[in-house]
C-alpha cells in the first residue's frame with residue numbers, strides 16, 4: 085500500500101524534474117543566443133527565469149507542508165531537504181541564463197568579439213549541468229566525481245581567462261575591445277557560478293543516496 | 302535539448318524496489334548494512350571513553366521454550382535517554398523485563414547471558430533480585446497508581462515497604478519526588494486524595510514520582526505516553542529530559558517522533574534481534590540498515 089507521504093514526494097519529484105528540464109533548456113538557449121549574437125530570446129528567458137523562481141517557491145511550500153504533516157525521517161527526510169537546495173540551484177540557473185543574455189543586450193552586438201574562450205568554457209559548463217541533471221534523474225551519485233573534476237578545471241580556466249583579458253586591456257585600451265572583454269568576463273563569471281551550482285546538485289544527490297555531506301568540502 | 306523526464310526515480314509511491322535499487326548504489330550505506338553484526342552495534346566507540354551504565358551481552362530470553370530475544374548486545378550510556386523501537390512483539394518489553402529481573406518471574410520463562418550494571422553482574426548467583434529491582438524504576442504503558450492509596454501514600458509506599466519509618470524523611474522524599482515528576486504544584490494541596498482521582502497524565506506522573514522515590518539509577522519506561530493526550534505526553538517528554546540529569550532512562554515507544562525528540566540513542570529491534578543501534582540523529586537521518594529505514598519511515602508491510 086502506498087504511504088500518504090508518497091503522494092507528496094511524487095509531486096515534489098515531478099516539480100523538481102520539471103525545473104531541471106526548464107533550467108537546462110534556458111541556459112542552453114541563453115548561451116546559443118550569445119554565440120549567435122541573437123537577442124530575440126531575451127523576453128522568453130526572462131519569463132522562464134521568473135517561472136523557475138515561482139517553482140522554487142512551490143517546492144518550498146510543498147516541502148514545508150510535507151515536514152509539518154508527516155515528520156519524515158531517513159531517505160524521505162534527506163530527499164526533502166535536498167529538494168529545497170536543488171530547487172534553489174535550478175532557480176539560479178535561470179537567473180544566470182538571464183544575466184548572460186542581459187549582458188549581450190547591454191554590451192552587444194558582440195559579433196566582432198573573439199568569443200572562443202567563453203564558448204569553450206560554456207561547453208564544459210553545459211556538460212556539467214547536464215551530468216548534474218542526469219545524476220538527479222537517476223539518483224546516481226557515481227556521476228558526482230566527474231562533476232567535481234570538471235569544476236576544478238572550470239575554476240582554473242576562469243582565472244586564466246580573466247588574466248588574459250586583463251593583459252589585453254592593458255595593451256589595447258580601445259573601446260570596442262573593452263566591450264568584448266567586459267562582456268566576456270561577466271559571462272565567464274556567470275558560467276563559473278553555474279558550474280558551482282552544478283556541484284551543489286551533485287552534493288545533494290550524494291547526500292540523498294549516502295546520507296553523507298559532500299566529501300569535497 | 303534534454304529528453305522528457307523518466308518516471309520519478311525516488312521515492313515513488315508504489316515501488317519499494319526503487320529504495321532497494323538505490324541501496325545497491327550506496328557504497329557507504331550498503332557496506333554498513335550488509336554484515337555489521339549486532340555485537341558491533343554495541344561497540345563502545347559510540348560513547349567515546351565513557352564506561353556504559355548498563356552492558357547487555359549475548360542475552361537470550363525464552364517464553365516456554367520459544368525464543369523472544371536472540372543474542373542481544375547493547376551498552377546503555379549513563380545520564381542519557383535510550384529509546385527502544387520496533388514493531389509489536391519484537392521483544393522490547395521482554396528486554397526491559399530482563400534488565401530489571403522481572404522476566405524470570407513469568408512462569409516457564411528463562412534467560413541466559415550477561416547484564417552488568419556498573420560493576421554488578423545482575424544475573425550472578427550472588428546478586429539479589431530485590432536489590433537489582435531497587436536500583437531500577439519502571440513505568441508502564443497504563444498508569445497504575447495503587448487504587449486504594451492516597452497520592453501521598455502512593456509515593457511513600459516503596460519507602461514504607463522498605464522499612465523506613467522516619468516521617469520527616471518520608472515527607473521530604475515524597476515532596477522531592479512529586480517535584481521531580483513535575484506534579485508537585487498540581488497536587489500539593491490534595492495529597493490525601495486518592496491517586497486514581499487524578500487525570501491520566503497526572504496519574505502517569507504520579508507513577509513516575511513513585512518510581513523516583515526509590516531513587517533509582519535507571520528508569521525503565523514502557524510506552525509511558527501511549528495512553529496520554531498530546532499535552533500530557535509532552536509534559537512527560539520534558540520530564541524525561543530533566544530526569545536524565547540524575548539518572549539513566551530507557552524508554553520503549555511506538556512513536557517515532559517521540560523517540561527522535563527525547564532520546565540520545567536509539568535501538569531498533571526486529572523479531573527478537575537488535576538490528577541497529579546508534580545516535581538518535583544518525584538513526585533517523587541516515588540509518589545504516591535497510592530494515593531500519595523501512596521501519597522508521599513506515600515502509601513496512
Ligand SMILES: Nc1ncnc2c1ncn2[C@@H]1O[C@H](COP(=O)(O)OP(=O)(O)OP(=O)(O)O)[C@@H](O)[C@H]1O
Nearest residue numbers: 364365369387388389390391392393394395396407
Ligand atoms: N507472558 C508471555 N508468555 C508467552 N510469550 C510471551 C509473553 N510475553 C511476551 N511473549 C512473546 O514474546 C515476544 C516478545 O514480546 P514483547 O512483549 O517483548 O514484545 P514488544 O516488543 O514489547 O511488543 P509491543 O510493542 O506489542 O509491546 C512476542 O512474540 C510475544 O508473543
Ligand SMILES: [Mg+2]
Nearest residue numbers: 393394395523
Ligand atoms: Mg511491549
